[in-house]
Amino acid sequence: MTELTRPLSPRSARAHATALAAARALLGEGGLPAATVDAISLRSGVSKATLYKHWPSRTALAAEAFGREMADALPLPSTGDPRADLVEQVRQVSAFYAGAKGEVFAQLLAACVTDPSAAPYFREFFLDGRRAAISVLWQRLVESGLASPTVDAETATDLLFGPLIFRRLTGHAPLTFAEADAISSAALEGLLKRE
Amino acid sequence: MTELTRPLSPRSARAHATALAAARALLGEGGLPAATVDAISLRSGVSKATLYKHWPSRTALAAEAFGREMADALPLPSTGDPRADLVEQVRQVSAFYAGAKGEVFAQLLAACVTDPSAAPYFREFFLDGRRAAISVLWQRLVESGLASPTVDAETATDLLFGPLIFRRLTGHAPLTFAEADAISSAALEGLLKRE
Amino acid sequence: MTELTRPLSPRSARAHATALAAARALLGEGGLPAATVDAISLRSGVSKATLYKHWPSRTALAAEAFGREMADALPLPSTGDPRADLVEQVRQVSAFYAGAKGEVFAQLLAACVTDPSAAPYFREFFLDGRRAAISVLWQRLVESGLASPTVDAETATDLLFGPLIFRRLTGHAPLTFAEADAISSAALEGLLKRE
Amino acid sequence: MTELTRPLSPRSARAHATALAAARALLGEGGLPAATVDAISLRSGVSKATLYKHWPSRTALAAEAFGREMADALPLPSTGDPRADLVEQVRQVSAFYAGAKGEVFAQLLAACVTDPSAAPYFREFFLDGRRAAISVLWQRLVESGLASPTVDAETATDLLFGPLIFRRLTGHAPLTFAEADAISSAALEGLLKRE
DNA sequence: TTATAAACGAGACGGTACGTCAAGTCTTGCT
DNA sequence: AGCAAGACTTGACGTACCGTCTCGTTTATAA
Known part of the structure; x- marks a missing residue:
């Protein structure tokens, strides 16, 4: 438990939850611009x-509203093949970024640049949730001997x-599965051990 | 010549240039927030x-003011060793992102998410300038036979x-040379041909 | 001929007339606000x-465009009965003020308060045209012995x-014939000689 | 109490009053043009x-600032002679119109033509205050039997x-006491009963 | 007929004020 | 006491129209 998630009195907890729900709904309807105070x-x-x-x-x-909503939206693949799992995860995430939620993600990421107080919440x-998920997959690869333990999950x-x-933000190139695969395979070539 | 850079009457050109100069100065002094209309x-x-x-x-x-200013600020390395040149470029760019100009870059990238009309200017x-620079380096690698022509410069x-x-935006990890090297070497491993 | 109506070269005269015509048309369509430069x-x-x-x-x-247009729009009554003529003129003018042209009149009168350079044109x-018309009627009354020569046409x-x-400007009371008659008869009572 | 004068919370009332005071001061210094938002x-x-x-x-x-300021500036004459009171009031008002406040009055009257939303405030x-004052004087005349009850105070x-x-707006004739007397006496002749 | 100077057409520019928006703070009154 | 309601300050935004200016073209008149 961090400073951002301390226990609240029942009354406060209700207000907290209600506000988050409203924010989530507004984010869904009109993105961050609609989530006016x-x-x-x-x-x-x-x-x-x-x-x-x-x-x-x-x-x-x-950011908190969005993060909580996304917590369960991107399940970890677990097929038994660590490499395939990671590739699949990248594909899923790229699809996510390409969609409506990805738009909100971009808006929040952008907003955090301007508003440093929001960054910890985001x-x-x-982000930490996403990162933790990847860490698990990465750990499996390391344990399988496919990835070098010298590369940490952060970098990966x-x-x-x-x-x-980057593509999502600048919009200079599409976010298709093909693109995602090209990127992930190129990246993984560099990250994974050679035979 | 694109639609954004059509020729102007002398009078207009003067106003255009003066405005860009003022914007550049303000960006330097207080970043994007200072560059008020x-x-x-x-x-x-x-x-x-x-x-x-x-x-x-x-x-x-x-965005235009920033872009024009940066046009010459990041010279292309040309040591003769294509791989070293690319690594050096990544190091330079990471240093750039870590500095004050990088802050402005992040602010502009973020602002373009909110303001789609600005994205083409950015x-x-x-971006296109940066991308073109990398393309040159990448082309040299391909010509040297170090990189596969099947990977385009965009992806690279x-x-x-x-x-x-991504790091610069979220601030979740530092932007040191060490980090830049870790990333570039990992990425290049995947991008470059195996002998 | 005053300073405002000096002769012009053919070319200038054409521009002058064309501009007035355009202004007149715009005044007719959207009143003074539409007659943008x-x-x-x-x-x-x-x-x-x-x-x-x-x-x-x-x-x-x-103001000039409006004035020239109105020059012929309000003909002088000439029934032979000077008093009736004057009353009729007041009725006509009140009808004019109540209509669309009256709106433009009010706008111009108002604009001349803010813009002194326009007042002479108006x-x-x-105004002078209207005033001259009344002067004629008033003169007839004086000549008929109905009105005292000590009251000048201006005051009348x-x-x-x-x-x-005043009513037209403030909109505090309607501008019907009944109102016009009430006002003109009351005013004339004071202006005209007793039996 | 009308819609324009509903009760306000203490905080709002403070802001309301402060704004009016500032507007009043600015009107006094530079007329309506100075009373910028x-x-x-x-x-x-x-x-x-x-x-x-x-x-x-x-x-x-x-308009509200001006109106409130004028509320007490033009006291009702009360000499006991109803006719003299009315003449005196006309003289006072004509003096008012001829002065600096009259300029502001003209500017406001003009502005209300362009800006209909302001007219109710003016x-x-x-206007209603002025009109009410005259009504009182007129009522006295009627009660004294000097004026006919068939002429309402509005028309008077x-x-x-x-x-x-009208003179004040067009500036075609001066606003001296002599002029005011000429007008008021002519008008009253028509309005008042003949003995 | 041709030169040439005045006047014009097109349209960008500086200036001033407008009315609007959302963020974040603060007051008031209810529970 | 603590929260809902909501009014307030701040700071910037983008727009509108005015009247001025520049620049290149047309037109009238005199050589």
Whole structure:
């Protein structure tokens, strides 16, 4: 448990949860631009003052809402073939980025650049989750002897997803499965051990 | 010549250039947040109305100003060793991202997510330049037989810089030379031919 | 001939007339707000620079256009009965003020408050014409011995039309024939000689 | 109490009053042109957004400020002689129109033509007050048997002040006491009963 | 007929103010 | 006490129209 997830009084917990639900709904309807503080307050019935007692900024609130929603949306593949699992995960994630949720992801990532107070929330509730998932897959590869233990999961994650995210942000190239495969295979060639 | 760089009357050209200079200065002083439309107008003496005739939004203006400034700031290494050149370029770029200019880069990249009208300007005046530079280096590698012609420069660029940019945006990991080397060597392992 | 109506070269005269025609049309379509300098220039093909060589301001141009149009629109009644003629004139004018043209009149009168350079044009091309018409009627009354020569036509005009215009501007009371009659009869009672 | 004068929370009332005071001061210094929204906001410390929550437009704000200021500035004469009182009132009002405040009055009247949203404010806070004052005087005349009850105070007011205001707006004739007397006596001749 | 100077057409520019928006803070009153 | 309601400040945005200016072209008149 971190500083961002301390226990709350029942009343506070209710306000907290209600606000998150409203934010999630608004994010789904119109992305981050729709998740206005006033809109969240209005829909949830939680006052603005209370919102700012729970989160340092609107972006932080949205980041937590988004992160919690995504927590279960991207299940870990587990076919037994570690390499295939990782490739599959990259494909899934690239599909995610290409879709509507990917748009929200991009908006949040962008917003965190401007609003540093939100970054910890985005990391805590979204990025760390993704990263942990990859760590598991990576660990399996290392244990299978396919990947070198000298490359840490951090670097592997960045190599596998950084390119996809970069494309998503700049929109200079499409995010198809083919592209995802090209990237993941190239990256994995570099990451995995030679025979 | 694209649509964004059509020839202008002398008078317009003057206003255009003056505005860009003011924007560049403001970006240098306080990053994107300082490059307000009013501030640019005030400092350059170019009226707001004129600014909005030349650019669709403040972000587009800033993107062009930033891109033009960076055009020469990142020279191509040319030591004769294609692989070393590419590695050196990655190191330089990672240093760039880690510095003050990298902050502005991140702000612009983020702003383009929110403001789609600015994205073409950012691509035209910054990203494409960077991408072209890498293409040259990549071409040398292909010609040297070190890299496979089946991997295009686009993919290579994304693989080499996507991870760095991702780190810069989320701030989850530092952008040191060591990190840059780890990433570039891992990526290159996958990209380059095995002997 | 006043300073405002000096002879022009054929070319200039053409531009002058074309601009006035365009202004008149625009006034008819959307009132003074529609008679933008750009709109007049665009529709007439007369450049803005030329417009400002002929008139000191957009309002002056519009005032002249309006005044010339109205010159013949309000014919003098001439039934032989001077008193009836005057009453009829007041009724006609009140009907005019109540209509669409009256709206434009009000807009021009208002604009001249803000833009003093236009006032002479409004007087020259509109007000003086109206005032002259009343003078004729008033003169007939005086000659008929119905009105005292000690009251000048100026005062009579103001008394007869001031109230109507005041109502038109503030909109606090309607401008019906009944109202016009009430005002004119009351005013005339004071202006005309007793039996 | 009308819709324009509903009760406000203490906080809002403070902002409302402060804004009006600033507007009044600015009107006094530079007339309506000086009563810019930004200027009022700056001087009063009330933000523009708040101003636009309280009033539909800058003109409406200025109209209310002006009207409230004038409320006590033009006291009712009460000499016991109803006719003399009315003449005196006309003289006072004509002096008012001829002065600096009259300039502001003309500007506001003109502005209300362009900005219909402001007209109710000008009526509510200025014109109705003036009109009520005249009604009192007129009532006294009627009660004294000097004026006919068939002429309503509305018409009398328009007849007495319309001409003055018309002169003030067009500037075609001066607004001296002599002129005012000529107008008022002529008008009253028509309005008052013959013995 | 041709030169040439004035006037024009096209349209960009500087300036000023407008009215709007969302973020984040603060007050007021209810529970 | 603590929260809902909501008004307030701040800062920037993008727009509209005015009147001025530049530049290249047309037109009228005199050589």
